[in-house]
Amino acid sequence: MNKSSKKHDKKREEVIHSSNHLSRSFIERCRYFYNGQEKVINIVGIGIAIVLIAVLAYTLLYIPKQQEKAEVAIYKAERYFAMDSLTLALNGDGQYDGVLSVIDNYGNTKTGNRAKYIAGICYLKLGQYDDAIKYLKKFKSKDKLVSVQALGSLGDAYMEKNDLDNAAKYYKKAVSKNGNDLITPVYLLRLGMLCEMQGKWKDAVSYYEQLQQDYTQSYEAMDIDKRISYAKTKSQL
Numbered sequence: 001m002n003k004s005s006k007k008h009d010k011k012r013e014e015v016i017h018s019s020n021h022l023s024r025s026f027i028e029r030c031r032y033f034y035n036g037q038e039k040v041i042n043i044v045g046i047g048i049a050i051v052l053i054a055v056l057a058y059t060l061l062y063i064p065k066q067q068e069k070a071e072v073a074i075y076k077a078e079r080y081f082a083m084d085s086l087t088l089a090l091n092g093d094g095q096y097d098g099v100l101s102v103i104d105n106y107g108n109t110k111t112g113n114r115a116k117y118i119a120g121i122c123y124l125k126l127g128q129y130d131d132a133i134k135y136l137k138k139f140k141s142k143d144k145l146v147s148v149q150a151l152g153s154l155g156d157a158y159m160e161k162n163d164l165d166n167a168a169k170y171y172k173k174a175v176s177k178n179g180n181d182l183i184t185p186v187y188l189l190r191l192g193m194l195c196e197m198q199g200k201w202k203d204a205v206s207y208y209e210q211l212q213q214d215y216t217q218s219y220e221a222m223d224i225d226k227r228i229s230y231a232k233t234k235s236q237l
Helices: 003-082 084-089 099-107 112-125 128-137 144-160 164-176 184-197 202-215 226-237
Strands: none
Touching: 003 084, 003 112, 084 099, 084 112, 084 128, 099 112, 112 128, 112 144, 128 144, 144 164, 144 184, 164 184, 184 202, 184 226, 202 226
């Protein structure tokens, strides 16, 4: 073996020895730290375990049971809502719960979330716009139609309050989310009309043309060419 090889082997042994020493030193430091903080570490570990167990119990046991109870509780309120008996849907009839009670008791369930939407629509139809906004903002949904309807209804509530900026904000959210032939044309038309009220004629033309191009067969697209022509004329003044 030549001198170069011996030198290389010696160097490698020194590196390995140094690495082993560092590893032992790190392990010893960890052991020393644990021995000094054993009580605290054990308490923290037990605390984390308790939290995890509580979360699992809440998710897997409590919520499903609450969901079952909520479905029973909301049954009559939804029937009243379908019949347009809005006050009864909200407050119940003395024997059966209304959606407000369902929200109070089961607000964290899927049914409680649905109850928030119903409450918002009821208040909107009753002309209580602040309450409508309150509950519709709390409602969350992945449903393509209902999510758009909720956003558009928020726009309607702000429109009734003559808060045009917020009305436009939610109408824009409604038309940009989950486009569909049933609801999107409604809010495109309302958004265009709102832009007219604000004197934003070019924006009105843009929304009307989107309605004309993307939803040609919709009821809202009937005679939309007249609105386009009028808005274009106004935008050139």
